[in-house]
Amino acid sequence: MDGLGFATGDAVVVTGAGSGIGRATAVMAARSGLDVGVWDLDAGAAEAVAGEVGELGRTGVACTVDVGDTAAVDAAMAATTASLGPVRYLVNNAGPPSTAPLGFDDAVRVCVGSVRAVTEAWLASGAAPDAAVVNVASIAGNLIATDSDWYTTAKAAIAGYTRYLAVKRADRVRANAVAPGFVDTPRMRASGFADSEVGRAMIERIPLRRVAAPEDIAGAILFLLSPLGGYTNGVVLPLDGGGTLAQ
Numbered sequence: 001m002d003g004l005g006f007a008t009g010d011a012v013v014v015t016g017a018g019s020g021i022g023r024a025t026a027v028m029a030a031r032s033g034l035d036v037g038v039w040d041l042d043a044g045a046a047e048a049v050a051g052e053v054g055e056l057g058r059t060g061v062a063c064t065v066d067v068g069d070t071a072a073v074d075a076a077m078a079a080t081t082a083s084l085g086p087v088r089y090l091v092n093n094a095g096p097p098s099t100a101p102l103g104f105d106d107a108v109r110v111c112v113g114s115v116r117a118v119t120e121a122w123l124a125s126g127a128a129p130d131a132a133v134v135n136v137a138s139i140a141g142n143l144i145a146t147d148s149d150w151y152t153t154a155k156a157a158i159a160g161y162t163r164y165l166a167v168k169r170a171d172r173v174r175a176n177a178v179a180p181g182f183v184d185t186p187r188m189r190a191s192g193f194a195d196s197e198v199g200r201a202m203i204e205r206i207p208l209r210r211v212a213a214p215e216d217i218a219g220a221i222l223f224l225l226s227p228l229g230g231y232t233n234g235v236v237l238p239l240d241g242g243g244t245l246a247q
């Protein structure tokens with residue numbers, strides 16, 4: 001058992017685990033004694049992170065899956081549980097960037113429908129007792145609005161689905177969400193936002209005077225999943241360095 005109370009050898013599935021917040025969560029989970037289902041669209045990235053999990057002495061199972069494809073999600077859950085046994089923990093992190101050229105209906109289906117599809121497949125797979133899920137929302141849609149109509153809408157809907165799980169499915173699962181602000185991930189770096197005028201002004205307003213590292217988000221996710229966070233249910237935790245309060 002580690003400091004968070006995880007039983008060594010319990011398993012977690014992390015979606016979008018090939019990069020950024022998902023990768024940091026998978027690696028931190030392995031350090032906390034968990035075996036990890038490393039799910040990602042990108043096969044090479046999933047294999048690489050599963051390798052990192054292995055180097056930490058835990059089992060990493062790479063799964064190439066588009067979480068927007070329900071049949072693929074069901075197959076991935078079957079393959080993961082065949083390798084790892086019942087999976088006690090789930091992190092729904094995968095999702096397209098807000099700049100993706102997607103139509104509203106498709107984007108909401110992929111962003112929110114996927115969170116529901118993965119969660120239902122996981123619960124149907126016999127998620128172990130004391131199961132817990134953390135969904136990755138955003139301050140977008142929950143505390144602020146952004147330029148993308150579908151991103152803002154989808155992230156708010158993920159918070160709503162989290163509250164539904166926390167109250168109506170509490171017999172099966174404890175559910176929480178994180179709402180990151182600005183996180184220094186490959187996606188964010190590629191956007192060049194930190195160097196833009198708007199980005200620089202935003203960072204200046206963050207009381208902690210920096211953007212989040214992926215590990216800042218992973219640490220909160222691990223706490224919310226863990227037995228130490230066992231009475232935390234239904235929260236949407238802002239992780240923005242206090243930036244939203246200071247606007």
Ligand SMILES: NC(=O)c1ccc[n+]([C@@H]2O[C@H](COP(=O)([O-])OP(=O)(O)OC[C@H]3O[C@@H](n4cnc5c(N)ncnc54)[C@H](O)[C@@H]3O)[C@@H](O)[C@H]2O)c1
Pocket residue numbers: 015016017018019020021022039040041042045065066067068093094095096097136137138139179180181182183184185186187188
């Ligand atoms: N970076 C930020 O500032 C920030 C802020 C708030 C919320 N978020 C949320 O955090 C999550 C992770 O973002 P990130 O910045 O770490 O991104 P990232 O691009 O670094 O990593 C995302 C990973 O998810 C995978 N992925 C994307 N769509 C997928 C799909 N349909 N099926 C399976 N895998 C898929 C990608 O291949 C990639 O490896 C997203 O849900 C994002 O909306 C990010």
